[in-house]
Amino acid sequence: MPLKNAIDLTGRRILLTGAAGGIGAATARACATLGAEKLILVDAAAAKDSLDELCAELRAEGSESIDVSAHICDVSSRQENADLIAGVGDIDAAVACAGICPLEEDWLDDPDWDDVFHRVMDVNLLGPIHLARELIPRMAARGGGQIVMIGSIGGRMGGTSPIVQPHYIASKGGVHALIWWLAQRAAPQGVLVNGIAPGPIATAMTATTPYSKERYPLGRLGEPEEIAWPAAFLCSPAASYFSGSILDVNGGLFVG
């Protein structure tokens, strides 16, 4: 019997946070290319214009066949997550991509650094918790679903640039631990929670970060699409036996 292509998102309704960002937008495009039926694109108010542009682009390319909508939500707000999920209908898969990596304050001597620490935790770690809290019971009630959280190589090995601050690193290590915690509880209900730990990727987040590319086995940063395809894969039927996995997609920079 011929093998059916299972990396196929036909009929899938997929929500993406941080959808206006580099990796989020690339993942939305990958999901559209793989046949997703509905894309729910979510980002912060400050990214509204980029989100609307992405929405228009995907609608134009998918014509009638894809249902794309844009939603403003601060992922750090429990209430905004609850309102969002209550209003968007059934979701088969979600990619939690929203994140921040402030570089301005120094943890050693900036008096405001602790406030920034809490903001980073609220967005990068509490955000995926809020989303999972809303999604897992709904997905379980419908027989299953897939959730993908974007961690980081920083959470694996403590960072790859000298200026990335410990709040970001700790938040991403926390995302990895959260994936393992959630996966154990959600899998018996048919909900698969997995993640990706990207190496440095060329997006707005890394535009001002110095990297020593000579250290990199491939000699370059990754492109957003190189995270998007694995993320789309983790939303597909081909990933049906993945639970609690964190894919290291880093060009060989970290091999744990």
Ligand SMILES: NC(=O)c1ccc[n+]([C@@H]2O[C@H](COP(=O)([O-])OP(=O)(O)OC[C@H]3O[C@@H](n4cnc5c(N)ncnc54)[C@H](O)[C@@H]3O)[C@@H](O)[C@H]2O)c1
């Ligand atoms: N670029 C990298 O090198 C890299 C490496 C490892 C992990 N990551 C992670 O990948 C994810 C995507 O990063 P990116 O490189 O595409 O960065 P990006 O800055 O291009 O995109 C991040 C997106 O998150 C959104 N966002 C920020 N705060 C938000 C909030 N409170 N509510 C809703 N949306 C919010 C931003 O508006 C932006 O669109 C992040 O979680 C990041 O930590 C990135």
